[in-house]
Amino acid sequence: MTPLSILDLAPIVSGGTARDALRNTVDLARQAERLGYHRYWLAEHHLTRGVASSAPAVLIGAVAAATERIRVGSGAVQLGHQTPLAVVEQFGTLDALHPGRIDLGLGRSGQRAKELRAAAPEPVVTEARVVDGLLIPPPFSFASLASSPLFRLYGSLLQQPGAESPDFAEQVDDIQAFVAGAYRSQDGFEAHAQPGEGAALELWILGSSGGQSAQVAGERGLPFAANYHVSPSSVLEAVEAYRDAFKPSPALSAPHVMVSADVVVAPTDEEARRIAEPYGLWVRSIRSGAGAMPFPSPEEAAAHEWSAEDRALVADRIDTQFAGSPETVVERLQVLRAATGADELLVTTITHDHGDRVRSHELLAAAWNDAGRATP
Numbered sequence: 001m002t003p004l005s006i007l008d009l010a011p012i013v014s015g016g017t018a019r020d021a022l023r024n025t026v027d028l029a030r031q032a033e034r035l036g037y038h039r040y041w042l043a044e045h046h047l048t049r050g051v052a053s054s055a056p057a058v059l060i061g062a063v064a065a066a067t068e069r070i071r072v073g074s075g076a077v078q079l080g081h082q083t084p085l086a087v088v089e090q091f092g093t094l095d096a097l098h099p100g101r102i103d104l105g106l107g108r109s110g111q112r113a114k115e116l117r118a119a120a121p122e123p124v125v126t127e128a129r130v131v132d133g134l135l136i137p138p139p140f141s142f143a144s145l146a147s148s149p150l151f152r153l154y155g156s157l158l159q160q161p162g163a164e165s166p167d168f169a170e171q172v173d174d175i176q177a178f179v180a181g182a183y184r185s186q187d188g189f190e191a192h193a194q195p196g197e198g199a200a201l202e203l204w205i206l207g208s209s210g211g212q213s214a215q216v217a218g219e220r221g222l223p224f225a226a227n228y229h230v231s232p233s234s235v236l237e238a239v240e241a242y243r244d245a246f247k248p249s250p251a252l253s254a255p256h257v258m259v260s261a262d263v264v265v266a267p268t269d270e271e272a273r274r275i276a277e278p279y280g281l282w283v284r285s286i287r288s289g290a291g292a293m294p295f296p297s298p299e300e301a302a303a304h305e306w307s308a309e310d311r312a313l314v315a316d317r318i319d320t321q322f323a324g325s326p327e328t329v330v331e332r333l334q335v336l337r338a339a340t341g342a343d344e345l346l347v348t349t350i351t352h353d354h355g356d357r358v359r360s361h362e363l364l365a366a367a368w369n370d371a372g373r374a375t376p
Contacts, residue, residue, distance in 0.1 A: 001368075005038045007347070014297060021052040025059065025062075027358075031358050037365065038070070040067070043076075072103070075225070076105035076109075077104065077107065078107055079109075080168075081158045096195045106172060131236060133339065136235070138233060140316055145289055176203070178196055179203075208227045218243065224242040226238040232320040235259065242255060260347070262279070263364065265324070265367075269328055273324070275352075276321060276323035288313070297352040326363045326364060326366065330368055347364065
């Protein structure tokens with residue numbers, strides 16, 4: 001049966017606090033372990049009013065301490081804002097405290113932001129397509145968002161003045177060298193990370209396109225997580241590029257892909273759609289450049305007056321969210337798995353009410369297990 005895992009942003013909801021969000025994350029992780037989910041990953045987001053997961057290594061430690069068996073990791077550490085040594089020391093400490101349970105997921109958000117600011121306008125693609133039953137919407141251009149003054153401010157706050165992010169591939173190589181105890185500077189000096197050297201970390205690369213992240217993961221023989229929930233338009237090119245670039249390694253003899261999806265499950269399709277309705281307003285806050293707002297209630301979302309421009313801004317994300325009954329969502333996840341050839345699936349669920357989020361994962365786990373038992 002294809003493993004099912006959870007990606008959590010520790011969402012702050014309207015009327016709630018960061019403390020509430022973090023307590024809910026720890027509670028949901030305990031529930032996820034009880035329900036048989038394979039991994040529990042924490043995202044990294046900064047300077048947003050609606051997300052409390054800004055220090056994933058700290059939060060991973062709290063989740064790992066509150067659970068016993070489930071793998072816990074990052075989805076993903078933003079390497080553009082940290083040095084390889086700092087990352088290895090943090091996750092080496094986590095592995096020393098919770099041996100054999102820690103995943104180190106790496107992303108290149110810092111480098112990607114600089115590329116987006118410098119890039120020429122992307123070509124306009126207006127037609128959605130369906131591939132093997134999976135909706136592939138037109139791409140969303142992040143160029144205007146990346147060039148906004150607020151985005152530039154956030155970038156400056158996340159790095160020391162004058163600092164430049166090294167090449168992503170070099171950073172991944174340095175992390176692997178530190179863990180293996182094989183780091184050497186260009187002039188031949190050794191450096192050793194403690195804790196970190198010899199840590200039993202499972203190293204992952206996360207990516208939204210067929211660009212450098214997919215290439216690095218494939219060429220180094222590492223597992224790759226593709227983001228259908230963030231960039232549904234490019235998920236197929238991402239997994240294809242990864243598989244094309246793959247070379248066997250001590251970690252993997254064959255490509256290994258996990259694909260993410262936004263999911264909300266309720267007893268009926270109608271109830272799931274009602275609970276999921278605030279999602280569009282929340283995505284709008286991100287894409288308009290304001291950063292993720294506290295997640296609205298269904299009543300707040302229903303009272304919002306949408307313009308045609310705003311609806312177009314979020315259409316790809318709303319259209320690719322899997323919101324429905326257990327049977328509906330399982331069917332859509334099976335389509336996603338088949339279309340991408342995923343070896344694992346990663347679901348992320350945000351609702352205003354924590355009880356609805358727990359119930360969503362409960363219903364999904366039961367239905368997914370039933371579907372697995374029914375499949376020869």
